[in-house]
Amino acid sequence: MNTDALQSQLESYFKWFHRHPELSNDEHETTARIREILTGAGVEILNIPLKTGLVARIRGARGSSAPAESKAESHSSPPDGPVVALRSDIDALPVTEISCLDYASEQSGVMHACGHDFHITALLGTALLLQAEKENLGGTIKLIFQPAEEGGGGAQQVLDTGVLDDTAEIYGLHTAAENKAGVIAVSPGPSHAAVGAFRILLRGVGGHAAYPHLCKDPIVAGAQIINAAQTIISRNTSPFDQAVLSFTHTEAGSNWNVIPPEALLEGTTRAFSVEKLTGLNEQLKHIAVHTGEVNGIAVEYEWHMNTISTNNDPALTAFVSETAKAMGYRVQPRLPGMGGEDFALYQQRIPGVFWTIGVGSPQALHHPGFIADTAALSAASRLMAALGKEALRRLGAIIL
Ligand SMILES: [Zn+2]
């Protein structure tokens, strides 16, 4: 398929996915459409227990540098040759789109504001490219269309099926709103932060707003907690450590003259190590519980880690960068960000690289005005296909 034909095919796929966004763990139509396109192209879909999302497989000739029949049997070689996984996520966000695109979201209050529609489409293009030259593949490619990346536990669901137990390397992509269409950005080490989510429930005593001395006011205590918590980063974290603490949801009371009995505070902590993230939450819990105590308020503190930080393998990062440069892409380093990405869970088990491709959006990811420039679709597909093919060639060479 020539570049123009692939690009126009992908643009039409992309518009469909953009029109039909679905939230985490609810990606039924999306999965059906992916299945339809892959099946139409003759790509095998693995029968694994995923409610939404799917994993497809493209098996090439076994080994990379010799015809299959001339190779000696080796017990250390897996039956399908080396396996490389390529991953896209497929879920959308509870965001109301404000664009005037003719293919804007048709699902009220739901939008592909993180560019996962771009990722799906790019990986479908990769599937078409690799399927067309499967005889030249020196092993097996697994294409992961992962559900529920936006905090819904999707990577863990895929890992729990065991479908990646035989995988040697994994590659994932994300759109970069801030970069021009087609620019590749990648760096070794952590690129996305470990993410904590906390919930603080304050239980006081409600009553008449005219008689606050007869109440235990959870709103005042909550405000003190929010203010005191600002010192966790500003006074207790080294300026050389990257960390974030944000309150994102407060809820208390329902009218102007009643002091409510309870207040709720929620938010997120971010850091690049589990130790630092745990430390941030211990400090916040300490502040919350003791501030509550001073005010006569009982405090329940809960937190959980949504994901660990990503960690790009240095040698494989160089491989991505060199492969992209050899294909004529502009490649630049990617500064780490405090966003989270559950691709990290794959990297905990399998060496891999999470790289980004520019889509020149006027607004950032998760913004209702995010628009991905579709010009980079076939470029993303081609790079991902090359990474899969070249990684198999390299791995095959090692096995043989
Ligand atoms: Zn996102």
Ligand SMILES: [Zn+2]
């Ligand atoms: Zn995303």
